[in-house]
Amino acid sequence: MLGVAGYIALGIGATLLITASAFTVGGILALPLALAQRSRFVLLRIFVRVVVNVVRAVPPLVWLFLVFFGFSELGLRMSPLAAAIATFSVIAMSYFAEIYRAGLSALNRGQEEASAALGMSTIDSYRFIVVPQVFRVVGPMMATYGIGLLKDSALASTIGVVELTFRAGSQAQQTGQGLTVFAIVGLIYLLLSLPLAIVSRHVDSRLRARFSVA
Amino acid sequence: MITNLLSWTQYLPALFSGVGVALALTGIVIVLGFFLGLLLAYGSVSKVRLVKAVALVVVEVGRGAPLLVLLYIVYQGLPQFQLTPTAFASAVIAFTWSAGAYSAEVIRTSIDAVPNGQSEAAIVVGMNRVDSFRFIIAPQAIRVGIPPLMNIAIQFFQFTSLAYAITVPEIMQAAYFQATVTFDYFSVFLAAAFLYASITIPTTMLVSRLERHLAKHL
Amino acid sequence: MNDPLANADETAPLFLRASGITKTYKEHRAVDNVTLEIDQGEVVSIIGPSGAGKSTFLRCINFLEMPTEGTVSIGKESVAVEPGSRPPSRGDLAAIRRSVGMVFQSFNLFPHLTALRNISLAQERVLERSREEADERSYQLLKRVGLEAKSKAYPGQCSGGQQQRIAIARALALDPLVMLFDEPTSALDPEVGAEVLSVMRELADEGMTAIVVTHEMAFARDVSDRMVVMVDGSVVEEGEPHKIMSDPSHERTRKFLSAVVGR
Ligand SMILES: Nc1ncnc2c1ncn2[C@@H]1O[C@H](COP(=O)(O)OP(=O)(O)O)[C@@H](O)[C@H]1O
Numbered sequence: 001m002l003g004v005a006g007y008i009a010l011g012i013g014a015t016l017l018i019t020a021s022a023f024t025v026g027g028i029l030a031l032p033l034a035l036a037q038r039s040r041f042v043l044l045r046i047f048v049r050v051v052v053n054v055v056r057a058v059p060p061l062v063w064l065f066l067v068f069f070g071f072s073e074l075g076l077r078m079s080p081l082a083a084a085i086a087t088f089s090v091i092a093m094s095y096f097a098e099i100y101r102a103g104l105s106a107l108n109r110g111q112e113e114a115s116a117a118l119g120m121s122t123i124d125s126y127r128f129i130v131v132p133q134v135f136r137v138v139g140p141m142m143a144t145y146g147i148g149l150l151k152d153s154a155l156a157s158t159i160g161v162v163e164l165t166f167r168a169g170s171q172a173q174q175t176g177q178g179l180t181v182f183a184i185v186g187l188i189y190l191l192l193s194l195p196l197a198i199v200s201r202h203v204d205s206r207l208r209a210r211f212s213v214a
Numbered sequence: 215m216i217t218n219l220l221s222w223t224q225y226l227p228a229l230f231s232g233v234g235v236a237l238a239l240t241g242i243v244i245v246l247g248f249f250l251g252l253l254l255a256y257g258s259v260s261k262v263r264l265v266k267a268v269a270l271v272v273v274e275v276g277r278g279a280p281l282l283v284l285l286y287i288v289y290q291g292l293p294q295f296q297l298t299p300t301a302f303a304s305a306v307i308a309f310t311w312s313a314g315a316y317s318a319e320v321i322r323t324s325i326d327a328v329p330n331g332q333s334e335a336a337i338v339v340g341m342n343r344v345d346s347f348r349f350i351i352a353p354q355a356i357r358v359g360i361p362p363l364m365n366i367a368i369q370f371f372q373f374t375s376l377a378y379a380i381t382v383p384e385i386m387q388a389a390y391f392q393a394t395v396t397f398d399y400f401s402v403f404l405a406a407a408f409l410y411a412s413i414t415i416p417t418t419m420l421v422s423r424l425e426r427h428l429a430k431h432l
Numbered sequence: 433m434n435d436p437l438a439n440a441d442e443t444a445p446l447f448l449r450a451s452g453i454t455k456t457y458k459e460h461r462a463v464d465n466v467t468l469e470i471d472q473g474e475v476v477s478i479i480g481p482s483g484a485g486k487s488t489f490l491r492c493i494n495f496l497e498m499p500t501e502g503t504v505s506i507g508k509e510s511v512a513v514e515p516g517s518r519p520p521s522r523g524d525l526a527a528i529r530r531s532v533g534m535v536f537q538s539f540n541l542f543p544h545l546t547a548l549r550n551i552s553l554a555q556e557r558v559l560e561r562s563r564e565e566a567d568e569r570s571y572q573l574l575k576r577v578g579l580e581a582k583s584k585a586y587p588g589q590c591s592g593g594q595q596q597r598i599a600i601a602r603a604l605a606l607d608p609l610v611m612l613f614d615e616p617t618s619a620l621d622p623e624v625g626a627e628v629l630s631v632m633r634e635l636a637d638e639g640m641t642a643i644v645v646t647h648e649m650a651f652a653r654d655v656s657d658r659m660v661v662m663v664d665g666s667v668v669e670e671g672e673p674h675k676i677m678s679d680p681s682h683e684r685t686r687k688f689l690s691a692v693v694g695r
C-alpha cells in the first residue's frame with residue numbers, strides 16, 4: 001500500500017505546479033482587469049464585466065477541452081500541462097478580478113481622505129492604510145480561491161496531465177482497489193490545502209459561498 | 215462569413231439531451247444535498263461527540279476533496295464492496311455529498327447570522343424554543359440562506375460537467391461524442407460553453423435580484 | 433432592609449422583589465449582591481456609570497442572564513438560584529418571564545414581521561388569544577403609542593423612535609406586571625428619544641410598574657418615584673430622585689452626576 005501511496009504522491013509536483021502557476025499568472029493578469037473595472041470608460045468596464053462573467057459561467061472542464069482539443073484543431077498545439085496551466089490561469093484571472101474588486105470596494109473612501117488629512121504621502125497612505133486594509137479582505141478570499149484552484153487542478157487528469165488524480169486513476173485500474181486509492185489521493189488534497197485553509201478561516205461566509213469551487 | 219461564424223450552432227441540438235440530464239442531476243442533488251446539509255448542520259453542533267465528529271469529517275471531506283475524486287471514490291470505490299451503482303447514481307451520491315457539505319455551511323452561517331437580540335426578544339415575550347425557532351429565527355435565516363443555496367445550485371449545474379469523467383450522458387459527454395464523430399472539436403465545445411453560459415448567466419442575475427428582494431425586511 | 437429569606441406570603445403583596453442578585457463572570461463580579469423591591473405602580477430608575485452592572489442586573493431579573501446567586505419573586509411566583517444546586521426549570525423561568533416585559537436599547541423588533549404582527553404574535557402563541565383578538569389588541573396598543581398608521585409597516589420602514597415605541601407596545605401586549613427598560617433611548621437622537629420618553633411618562637402616569645435603566649436624568653428625576661445608583665456591581669445609594677440629584681451622599685454618585693450633567 002505504501003508503494004501505491006508513494007506512486008501517487010509523485011504527482012504532487014505536477015498538481016502544485018498547475019495550481020501555483022495559475023494562481024500567480026491569474027493573480028497578476030487580474031490586476032489590470034480590476035483597475036479597468038474602475039475606469040472612466042463605460043465600454044471598457046462593460047467589456048471587462050462580460051469577460052469576467054462569461055469565463056465564470058462556463059465550467060472549467062469545458063474551457064479545458066476547448067483549449068486543449070479545440071485550439072489544437074485550429075492549429076495551436078499545446079502539451080496537456082501547458083493547456084491546463086493556460087486554462088486555469090485565465091479562469092483564476094477572472095475570479096481574482098472579482099476578488100480585487102470586492103477588496104477595493106470594501107475600503108472606505110474616508111480612509112484615504114483621513115490619511116491625506118493627516119498629511120501622509122500617497123505612498124505612505126497606500127503602504128500603511130490602503131494595502132493592509134484591502135489585503136485583510138482580499139487575502140483570505142485569495143486563499144479560499146487557492147484551495148478551489150488546487151481542487152480544480154484535478155481536472156487536468158482528464159486531458160492526460162500526469163498529476164495526483166491521474167496517477168490515482170491508473171493505480172485504481174492496476175490494483176482494483178478504487179476506494180483505497182482515491183481515499184488516499186483525497187487525503188493528499190486535504191493535506192495540501194491545509195495551509196491555505198488556515199488563512200481562509202477568516203473569510204466572510206457569504207463571500208465564501210460565492211467564490212467557492214469544487 | 216456569418217454562416218461560418220455561426221456554424222457551431224449546428225451542434226446545439228445534439229447537446230440538448232445532455233442539458234436534460236444535467237438539469238435532472240442538478241435538481242436531484244440540490245434537494246438531497248439540502249436535506250443532507252440540514253442533518254450535517256444539526257450534527258455539527260451536536261452534544262454527542264461521535265455524531266459531531268462524523269458530521270465534521272463528512273463536511274470537511276465533502277468540501278476539501280476535489281469533486282472529481284469524490285466521483286471516483288463512489289464510482290470506482292464502491293465496487294470494492296461488491297456494490298456497483300450506475301454512473302448516474304454514483305454522480306448523485308458524490309454530488310450530494312459535496313452539495314450537502316456546502317449546504318451545511320450555509321445553513322449554519324445563516325442561522326448564526328440572525329442577531330442574538332432576536333432570540334432574546336422572543337424569550338422575553340414568552341415564546342418557547344420551538345416557537346422562537348419557527349416564527350423568529352428560521353424565517354430570517356431562510357431569507358439570508360436562500361441566495362447562497364441557489365448559488366450552490368448554479369455551481370452544481372456547472373459541476374455536472376465532471377460527471378463526463380464517469381460516462382454520465384450529460385452535456386460534455388454528448389459534446390465529446392459529437393466532437394470525435396465530426397472532428398470539429400472547437401465548434402462543438404464552443405456550443406457546449408454557450409449552453410452552460412446561457413443557463414448560468416440568467417439564473418445568476420435572477421438570484422442577485424432575489425437576494426435584494428429577500429433582504430428588504432432584514 | 434428586608435430579610436431576603438422572608439416568606440413572600442408574610443410580607444405585604446410585593447410586586448417584584450429581586451434579592452441578593454449576584455452575577456460573576458470568571459472572577460469578575462458584574463453584579464454583587466443587589467436587592468431591589470418594587471411596589472405596584474412604582475417607577476424605579478437605575479443610574480450609574482457604564483459597566484456598573486445595570487444591564488446585567490436587569491437581565492438577571494427575567495433570567496436572560498442566569499444569576500450566579502439570588503432570588504426573584506413576582507406575585508406568587510418565586511425562583512431561587514443557589515450556586516451548586518439545580519438550575520431552575522424552564523417552566524419556572526417561563527412563569528417569571530410571562531410577568532415581566534422588557535424593552536431593549538436596540539429595540540430588537542422582528543424585522544421580517546409588520547409592526548402589528550410584532551405585537552400580536554406572542555399573544556397568539558403564548559396567551560393563546562385568537563388572531564382577531566390579538567390583532568385588535570395590538571392595534572389598540574399601536575394607537576396607545578401613537579403609531580396606528582404604522583400597523584402594516586415593517587420595522588425597517590420605521591424610524592428608531594417609532595421602532596422603540598412599537599417595541600414598548602409589544603412588551604405591553606402580554607399584560608406584564610412589571611416592565612424593564614434598558615436604556616431605551618440611548619440608541620436614539622435626542623429629539624426622537626423625547627417621543628419615546630413621553631410615551632413612557634404617560635404609561636407611568638397610568639400606573640405602569642417599571643424599572644428603568646437610563647442616562648436621561650430629567651426623566652429619572654421627574655418620572656421615577658425612586659432612584660437607585662449602581663457602581664461597580666453594587667448599589668451605592670438609593671432614595672428620592674430629587675434628593676439624590678441635588679444632594680448625593682456618596683462620592684461616586686457625585687462624580688457620576690457631574691459627568692452626566694457636564695456632557
Ligand atoms: N457576557 C459577559 N461576559 C463577561 N463579562 C461581561 C459580560 N456581560 C457583561 N460583562 C461585564 O459585566 C460588567 C457589567 O456590564 P453591564 O451590565 O453591561 O454594565 P452597564 O449596563 O451598567 O453598562 C462589565 O464590566 C462588563 O464588561
Ligand SMILES: [Mg+2]
Nearest residue numbers: 486487488615
Ligand atoms: Mg447597559
